[in-house]
Amino acid sequence: MVEVQSLSKAFRDKKRGLIRAVDGVSFRCAPGQIYGLLGVNGAGKTTTLRMLATILQPTSGTAKVAGHDIVAAPELVRANVGFLSTATALYDRLTARELVEYFGRLNGMPDSRVRERVDSIFALLDMNEFRDRRCGKLSTGMKQKVSIARALVHDPVVMIFDEPTLGLDVLTARTIVGFIRDCRTRGKTVIFSSHVMSEVEKLCDVIAIIHGGRILAEGTLAQLRERTGLMDLEEVFVKIVEGQP
Amino acid sequence: MKLRDLGVVYRKELRDLLRDRRTIISMIVVPLLLMPLLSAGVGAVALHQVKEVMKETFSVMVLGGDDSPTTLAELRKLENLEFVAAAPDFKQQIADKKIRAAVEIPPGFDAALQNGPPATIKIYDYEGEFKSETATRTLRDFFSDWQDTTVAQRLAQRNLTSDFIHPFNVETTNVAPPEKVSGNLLGSLLPYIILITCLTGAIYPAVDLTAGEKERGTMETLLSSPVKRIDLALGKCLTVMTVSLTTMGLSLLSCGVSLLLVRTYGANMMRNNGLPLDLNPMALVGAFAIMVPMSLFFSSLLLSIGLFARSSKEANTYMQPLMIMMIFPAMISLLPGFELNEVRAVIPVVNVSLLCKEIFSGTYHWNYIAIVGISSCLYAGAALAAAVALFKRESVIFRA
Numbered sequence: 001m002v003e004v005q006s007l008s009k010a011f012r013d014k015k016r017g018l019i020r021a022v023d024g025v026s027f028r029c030a031p032g033q034i035y036g037l038l039g040v041n042g043a044g045k046t047t048t049l050r051m052l053a054t055i056l057q058p059t060s061g062t063a064k065v066a067g068h069d070i071v072a073a074p075e076l077v078r079a080n081v082g083f084l085s086t087a088t089a090l091y092d093r094l095t096a097r098e099l100v101e102y103f104g105r106l107n108g109m110p111d112s113r114v115r116e117r118v119d120s121i122f123a124l125l126d127m128n129e130f131r132d133r134r135c136g137k138l139s140t141g142m143k144q145k146v147s148i149a150r151a152l153v154h155d156p157v158v159m160i161f162d163e164p165t166l167g168l169d170v171l172t173a174r175t176i177v178g179f180i181r182d183c184r185t186r187g188k189t190v191i192f193s194s195h196v197m198s199e200v201e202k203l204c205d206v207i208a209i210i211h212g213g214r215i216l217a218e219g220t221l222a223q224l225r226e227r228t229g230l231m232d233l234e235e236v237f238v239k240i241v242e243g244q245p
Numbered sequence: 246m247k248l249r250d251l252g253v254v255y256r257k258e259l260r261d262l263l264r265d266r267r268t269i270i271s272m273i274v275v276p277l278l279l280m281p282l283l284s285a286g287v288g289a290v291a292l293h294q295v296k297e298v299m300k301e302t303f304s305v306m307v308l309g310g311d312d313s314p315t316t317l318a319e320l321r322k323l324e325n326l327e328f329v330a331a332a333p334d335f336k337q338q339i340a341d342k343k344i345r346a347a348v349e350i351p352p353g354f355d356a357a358l359q360n361g362p363p364a365t366i367k368i369y370d371y372e373g374e375f376k377s378e379t380a381t382r383t384l385r386d387f388f389s390d391w392q393d394t395t396v397a398q399r400l401a402q403r404n405l406t407s408d409f410i411h412p413f414n415v416e417t418t419n420v421a422p423p424e425k426v427s428g429n430l431l432g433s434l435l436p437y438i439i440l441i442t443c444l445t446g447a448i449y450p451a452v453d454l455t456a457g458e459k460e461r462g463t464m465e466t467l468l469s470s471p472v473k474r475i476d477l478a479l480g481k482c483l484t485v486m487t488v489s490l491t492t493m494g495l496s497l498l499s500c501g502v503s504l505l506l507v508r509t510y511g512a513n514m515m516r517n518n519g520l521p522l523d524l525n526p527m528a529l530v531g532a533f534a535i536m537v538p539m540s541l542f543f544s545s546l547l548l549s550i551g552l553f554a555r556s557s558k559e560a561n562t563y564m565q566p567l568m569i570m571m572i573f574p575a576m577i578s579l580l581p582g583f584e585l586n587e588v589r590a591v592i593p594v595v596n597v598s599l600l601c602k603e604i605f606s607g608t609y610h611w612n613y614i615a616i617v618g619i620s621s622c623l624y625a626g627a628a629l630a631a632a633v634a635l636f637k638r639e640s641v642i643f644r645a
Contacts, residue, residue, distance in 0.1 A: 013645075055468045056639050078471035088469060089462030093264040094257070105253040106470040150466070 002029045002052065002158055002189050006061035009047050009213075021047040023213035024061065029191055029206070031157070034184050036204030037193040038237060044213040045193035046085070049162045052191065053083040066157050066189075079107060082151035085162030090146055092136030096127060099135055100149045107154035114153070121149045141172040148179055158189045165199060177203060197233045207233075211241045246479070250472045254480025259487060262450050271449050272488050276442060276496035281503040302327045303345040303380035306335050310350030316358075316391070317350070323387060326380065339371050345380035346370045358395050431504075432605030433578050435532070436598045438500060439493055440575035443536055446492025447543045448564055450485045455551030456560040464642065478548070478636040482629060485544035493536060497529060531604045535614075538621040539597050545628035552635050555644055578602040590616040593624045 009022040022044040029035035037045045050056040052063055054074035063070045066080035091099055097118060104114035122128050125145050130138060135146060144164075151159065161180060165173040180203060183190050194200050200207055201221060208218040217224060217240045225231060228239045262268045305326045310317050321328060332338065335347040349367040351357075357364045368384050371377040400409060458464040467477065550567065554560035574594035577583050578601065585599045596617045603610065635641045 011645075050465075053469050055465060056643070075471045075473060078469060081469070083469040085465065087462050088466040090466070091261055091463055092461070093261050098257075098260075102253070102257050103466075103470055106250065106467075106472045108250070108471065 001031060001067070002027075002035070002063065002065050002191060004028070004048075004052070004061075004063040007048065007051060007058050007063055008060045009044075009051060009056065010059045020213050022051070022058075025210070025213070025215055026061075027206075027208060027215065027218060029189050031189045032184055032187045033205045034180065034190040034192055034203050036200045036207045037191070037210050038195065038197070038200045038207055038233075039193070039210035040195055040241075043210045045195075045210060046087075046162055047213075048210070049083075049085070049160050049191065049193055052077075053081055053160055054078055055083075079154065080156050080158055082154070082156040082159045083162075084147055084151045084160070084164050086164070086166045087162075088147060088151075090135040090143055090150070093134060095132050095134050096138065096142070096146045096149075097122070097131045099146060100153050103150045104153040109154060117153055117155070118149075121152055125149055140168060141175065144168060144172055144176060148176070156188070158191070159183050161190070161192045163194055164192075165194070165196065173199075197237065201233050209237055209240050216240050216243075246473065246475055250476040251480045251483070254472065254477055255483050258454060258481055258484040262453065262484065262488065265453070267449060268453075268488065272446060272492045273495060276492055277499050281499050281506075285503065298376060298379055301325070301376070303376060303383075304329050304343070305380055305384065306331055306338070306344050306347040308335065308347055308349040309352060310354065312353055313350055313355035315355050319391065320348075320387060323383060326383060336369060339369060339377065342371075342374075342376075345377045346384060348384055432602040435497075435500065435605055436578040436601035437575050438496060439532060439536060439601060440539070440594060440598060441572065442496040443489050443493040443540050444543050444568070444571055444575075447485050447489035447540070447547050450488045451544060451547035452551045452554075452557050452560040452564070454481045454484065455548055456554040456557045457551075459554075459642075460556045468642070474636045475633050478633040479629075482541070482544050482548055482632060485548060486540050489540045489544055490533075490537070493540070494533065497533070501529065525605075525607060528604045528607070531609075532601045535597055535600055535604070535618060535621070538618070538625040539594075541625035542593065542621065542628050545625065545632040549628070549632045549635050552632070553641055553644065574598065585610065585613045585617075587616070591620045593621070597621060 004025055004027050006024045006026050007022055008020065008024055011019045011021055013019050025044070025048055027035065037048065039045050047056065051058050052065060052070065054070050054077050057074075058071065062072075065077045068076040068080065070077050091102075094102065100118050100121065101114050104117060105111070109117065122131055125148060127142075127145050127149065130142050135143060138146065159180075161176075164176050164180070168176065177199060180190060180192060184205075192200075192203060204221075206218065206220060207224060208215045209224075210216070217227065219227065221233065224233075224236050224240075228236045230236045230239060302325045306329050307317065307320070308331050320326075329344060335344065338344045339347060347369040349369070351364045351366070353361070354364050354366075366388055368381055370381040396410065397407070400407060458467065468474075546567075547564075550563050551560045554563060571594060574592070575598050577595050578598040583589070583599060585596070585603060589599055590596045590613050600613060600617045603613070
């Protein structure tokens with residue numbers, strides 16, 4: 001379960017002054033649900049998700065992730081979250097196996113449990129072929145699998161994906177999308193951000209249109225269509241964003 | 246702070262770094278190979294050059310002296326000088342290195358030697374020019390001997406012994422142990438080498454583990470794990486410190502081995518040049534111990550800078566002025582006359598440089614050792630606290 005309450009983040013920029021990257025965002029996402037943040041670049045998606053993953057601290061407001069407050073107990077939140085974004089790269093000089101094991105240990109898992117878990121994930125994601133190859137030598141698709149394994153190693157109840165398919169080819173992107181669906185099936189709470197309409201359309205149970213740091217509209221695809229009287233999600237998105245002063 | 250987390254981070258960072266060829270080169274290859282090769286190479290070239298100069302004969306011009314045949318005849322016996330005919334532009338010729346020196350013998354010099362007033366021999370040389378100075382030294386030595394001979398003759402004529410002009414003797418006895426004598430020489434150079442290798446050894450890993458991680462996008466991955474930031478900072482710091490101390494230790498070791506080889510195989514040569522090269526192994530251990538907090542200080546400082554930088558390139562730009570800022574205080578051991586006092590014992594870098602110098606010369610002032618040790622630990626602690634604080638600041642980690 002993720003409950004976000006008027007989460008805000010302001011940065012001070014030398015040229016532009018105070019920037020409200022995220023401005024009073026509130027939403028809930030239940031287990032077994034995929035909540036999608038749809039927005040253009042700079043809409044505040046990444047900042048919101050980074051705050052939920054406690055990589056950034058909110059300026060005001062807070063959120064409860066898996067029952068823990070992101071401000072009061074960031075370490076407990078991180079222990080229950082799997083965070084995957086285009087910015088979360090891998091250590092090139094570690095092998096796939098070493099990397100996933102490292103993050104297992106960082107999550108406080110005992111060595112025996114780490115090995116067990118790595119074995120099962122590597123089998124599940126069909127990664128045994130390249131388990132002892134260094135991450136720097138892997139293809140983009142293989143790297144993405146390692147990243148998934150890394151985010152999954154501690155079996156988190158909440159998964160946060162920040163534009164996970166950005167810059168990936170069609171086949172690799174499909175693997176990711178399939179994996180996100182799989183997370184829902186297994187009852188995880190999934191927060192997902194993208195600016196790709198088709199992905200959001202296919203995956204998300206609830207879609208939030210975020211722009212200028214604020215959620216402008218929220219609902220199922222059907223609800224959004226009804227509200228705007230348009231069928232195509234892109235048209236829906238443009239109408240909602242442009243309807244703002 | 247969790248010790249296990251710290252250990253997990255430390256082991257991973259060290260393994261990661263050791264798989265990087267650049268770390269291996271700067272940590273192991275350079276100290277082990279380059280240092281002795283460089284010192285041996287420079288030494289050999291310098292020695293060769295000195296020998297060449299010694300073999301050479303120098304053109305020297307004699308001005309005047311036509312009425313002093315005795316002096317001239319003695320002067321011409323000098324083997325490594327070649328005398329050329331007098332010319333009025335001798336100063337220019339010295340400057341042009343056509344001749345190396347000129348000696349002016351005043352009129353009636355031979356006669357004045359018998360009973361006249363003291364005459365003045367003038368030598369013209371080009372100061373700072375090695376060959377000119379060598380020629381001049383030969384001339385001065387000759388005239389000094391010539392003066393002694395003359396004095397001896399005068400004393401003999403008056404039936405006096407040399408005691409007449411030597412009413413008493415002055416004798417200096419060296420009470421310093423042999424290591425102290427050599428310590429003064431090595432002790433000035435080694436602290437500088439130690440401090441600089443300790444600093445340079447930390448630069449690459451510190452940048453790689455901070456700005457390098459930002460650049461490669463692994464910082465965000467790392468920060469998404471539940472490990473506390475303090476454990477990440479400490480684990481990284483310990484890694485940098487390990488590399489820094491290894492670089493320093495290996496440099497020290499290779500210096501020691503080079504010295505040992507020079508002493509074994511170049512003993513004659515060294516004795517001739519009066520280079521005592523004894524070094525107490527305990528002094529090396531002591532120096533290493535005092536360098537541990539120093540290494541922590543450097544590591545934390547460099548980590549902070551690396552963390553602040555957006556990229557390795559930016560970090561390396563900051564390293565240049567830092568290096569220059571550190572080289573000068575480290576060099577204080579090379580300057581004569583600087584000794585530890587209450588003030589210098591608390592100035593970072595300067596204190597360790599001077600303390601190492603003392604240790605290498607076999608002096609153990611325990612009160613200074615305590616002051617330097619405690620102040621170094623305090624500086625290291627402050628730098629470490631700063632690095633940990635920076636690690637917790639998102640405006641630094643995500644600096645746009």
